[in-house]
Each structure stands twice: as structure tokens, then as C-alpha cells.
Amino acid sequence: MTMESALLPVGELVAAVDGFLTASPAARSWDVETAFDWDAADAGRLTEGQRSAVRFVTFIEDHLPGYFDVYQRFFPVDDSVDLPAFTHNRELYHFTVRWALEEDTHARALNRYQVDSGIAERDALRAELAVEGRKPFDLPYEHPVQFFAYALVQEKATQMYYHQLRDVAGDPVLAAVLSRLARDEARHFSFMADVVSRYLRTQGDDVVGPIRDVIAGFRMPLADTLRGYWRWALRIADVADYDHTAAYEHLLRVLDRAVDARTDRLDELAGFIAQCRALV
Template sequence: MTVAPSRLHGQAAWSDSQLLYALEEVVEAELNRHLGVAKDWMPHEYVPWSDARDFDGIMDGEAWAPDQSKVTAVGRTALVVNLLTEDNLPSYHHEIATLFGRDGAWGTWVHRWTAEEGRHGIVMRDYLLASRAVDPVELENFRMRHMSEGFESDNRHSMLHSIAYVAFQELATRISHRNTGHHSGDPVCDRMLARIATDENLHMVFYRNLLAKAFELAPDQTMSAVRDVVVDFRMPGHGIPGFERAAAQMAIGGIYNLRIHHDDVLQPVLRYLKVLDIGGLGPEGLRAQEELGLFMGGLDDQAVKFDERRAALLARRQARAERG
């Protein structure tokens, strides 16, 4: 039996269950495409095991010290944030499994995505400990605090909000990993994060293509969901202890900031889907589209001001360094 949307204020209104059913074929096609292009890789091959040695404690090894790390200061900060974000995978799995279900193509994707994300956390933790890139005690204390609080998404638990959020979030994660590698100062770290970023890009494509189909089925509802997600967007690691300070360091260090968020995360997805050019919308969709356009313009203005402040700060730092 075909599941058709109900009518609301003259517009087709889809429930979550109707959309899940209607998108099943697209999920199956995207899953098959993903499995066809994704390449399995072994986490242990990206870890410099020859650098590893015992830590202090019951193994009576050497205590960690900052000068043991090959990674830059901003690289260490970003690596901890990125890994702690991955550590909350059980909560993320619960969120998407609850929304998308565990049966059929949806369920197969949920489990495959979880397995791939789990691999990211494995290789990052092994790298950090084997290379002594970060303080292992501080990292574990942060992990316990962060995971003890769990994770609850900001996407209002609508299926459309969830799809829209992960389409942007997966790209944001890819950009953050890639830039962390570039600024890490360690070629081994850069290679590892490039491998992870490749996976994250494939995840983004999966959700972006689902979002494209959602725009065909329920343009007004999807436009409203995209508007809500873009305006209120926060990275899933925002609950990490000391996140605000870490985010500021990453912003100044060029790993993730307003300019990157606008130019490299939001704009590519919106442009690919032609979100601001979609026609035939009802009143709610048009209002959401207009508000989205205004927000993006305002965000670009904020990014310009941030760029100016960042350039001035870096210039002052350079001047102090030259004076010795």
C-alpha cells in the first residue's frame, strides 16, 4: 500500500513514518552506492607502534610530558576534541537507530555507519597513545566526563531535522579532521586524519542525497528543517569539558571557525542542492527560504569581522615573536 502524505493548510504534510517509508528505496540505493565506493582499511596500519612505550603507573613506565608530543599545541587541542566527539558513538547510535529504525535498508545503514565511525575512534586513540601526542590521564578524565553526560541532539527529533543536521555535520567533521591533520605538524597524523576524512565525506554524500530526495517529496517541510538546522547548528562535541576554550583555539588556529563553517560546510551543501533557488514552495517554505538566505548573509558578515580580528591577533603574535 502506498503511504501518502496528509494535508495541512493546503500543503502536503508528511509524518516521520511516512517519510521513512518513502525514502526506503533511496536509502537502499545510497547504501549500495556507498558499499561500492567505500574502501575497507585497517586502523593498526596508521598507528606508529614503534614509537610506543610504557606509561607510568602499574607498568612503571615514563610519565607523559608535553615535549614528548610531535603534534603542535593547536593540533593537540583539536585531536582531543575530535576524539572525544567520536567517543560518544553509543549515544549517536541510539539517536539515529531510534529515528531511522533497525530494519531494512535503514537499519543496515545505521549499523554500517556505526561500525565505520567506531573505526575512527579506534585509530585516533591508538595514534594518540602510541605517539604520546596528548596527556593520556587528561584524555581519559575528559572521556569519562563527556560520555557520562551522553548526547542529545538539537534537531528536535524530527526525521527531516536529523537528516539535514547530519548532512552538514558530517561535512563539518570531515573539514575539522582534515584541517587538524594539516596543522598537526606530524605527517603520520595528517595521513591518518586524511583517511578518516575520506569516510566522513562519503557519509556526507549519503545524507546529502537523502536530503535532495526529501526536498522532492516535502519541499516546505524540508526547507523549514534546513533553516532550523543551519540557524541553530552546533557540533556534536559542544558538551566536551572546556569546549568553548578549545573551539576558540581551533578557530584562531584555522582548524574550524566562522569563515570555514560558512564557506566550506554550509555553502557547499546549500549550493549543491540549490536550496536558495528552489521554487514552487508554499508560504511556510518560502518564509524558511527567505530566513535562510538572510541568515547566510549575516553569517558571512560575521565571518568577515572574525577574519579581521583573527588577522590582527596573528599579526600581534608575530610581532611579539620577532621582538623575542
């Protein structure tokens, strides 16, 4: 099965994109410059671990150009694909450009917090982010559902961590920033969950293997490129509970809600996901 032949029917994708955009009107958007009291930002209210966590998530969010490029490469909107695939990809583009804008806003908010709170100096931070930001990002997938299943887990795990870091953050400005970020990540997760559900309803067992492969090899963004990632990830887990496998439970709920009755292959997938969660 080729990438193009495995695409979600365009009507299903349109419904998912329209649903996301309806739930995310421009009037509800926020901007970095006016949403927070930056003059009150004070990293002196944070523990060293909390400051380290802010630095870590800034690297993750700032890699947005690499994430966006993945969608551009695998869902191109040019003459490298046939007309039906272009139509599908053009509809998906309505989501990806909004998603990219919001994720870039997250990067800018965390950058601004670091500078205004005293964690980092602006020029030094810019240079530090550039070193990591120019490193390539890729996902080793062939079936389109895998990109959405991966993002489902990643967005939910990120949302959960922001909530947990917010709850222990000593600086109210940082707590406010994290609340905004978590709200956006929750909407991104909802879109990915909707798309994965539509794949399960329209393609059934054909997507079970690809989704299983995502979970079998899952790694959060930059796990293979960010210097000191694993040591850093363990450190921030001590600051606020950080376990991406907690998001697997939300994938299991998507499986349960997507179909009226599980097939044997869906039962096997659910069991595999539960085992992956239990092993942590």
C-alpha cells in the first residue's frame, strides 16, 4: 500500500479539520506580547529543577521548523502528488498552518519567559537554540495514520507535563504561560485523536499494524538529537511527573471509542499498548 492510497477519505479529513478550526476561532487566540505580565516574571521563585525544565521544553518547542517540515515532505502540496492526494493534503494544510502558528507561539512565549525572568540572556539563548534547531528531525513512517498516532501521544504527553509543571511552578507568570500552552496542546491532541478514530472507522484492521509500530518504537521529539536528552529528561521527571507512556491510556480510549466492537487485531493492539505502559 502506498502513502497516497492509504490516505483518509478527504471528506473525513475535512470534517476533522473543520471541527478543529470551529473549536479554535481566531477570537480565542492569544499573543506573546500581551497575554502575560512579563514585568513580573521572576525565575528567582523557581527551583533549579524548574528552571531546567523550562530550558528543556523551550528546546522542544523551538524545533517547530523541523516538525512542520515533516508534514510538508510527507503531505506535499505540489505537483509531486496526484490530484486526489493534493486535495487531501491541501485540506490538511489548513490544520498544519494553524498548528504551526500555535506551536511557534509556544516557542516564543517560553523564550520570552526565559529572558524576562532572568534564566537566560537573549542573544545567548538565541545562539543556544540555533545549535539544536538546525539539527534534522524526521519520523520513520510510511503509513499516513502513523504521523497522527505519533502526534496524538506526543501532544497528550506534552499537555500532561505542562499541567504538572504548572502545578509546582513557583512563579505565577510561568504558571500562566504553561496553562496557555497546555490548553493549545489539548486541542491539538483532540484533532489527532479525531483523525486516528476516523482511520480506524474507515480502514479498520489495515491501520492496526502501523499504529502498533508507532508505539513499539516511540520516542519523544529530539530524543535522538538533543545533547544530554535522556539525562535531562530524567531530571525534569523529578520536577514534575514526566512519563510519556501515560499518554498511551488516551490512545486506548481512542481505540475503544472509534469502533463499536473490537476485532481480534484491535484487541491485540490494545493489549500491546497496555503492556508497554505497564513495563515503565
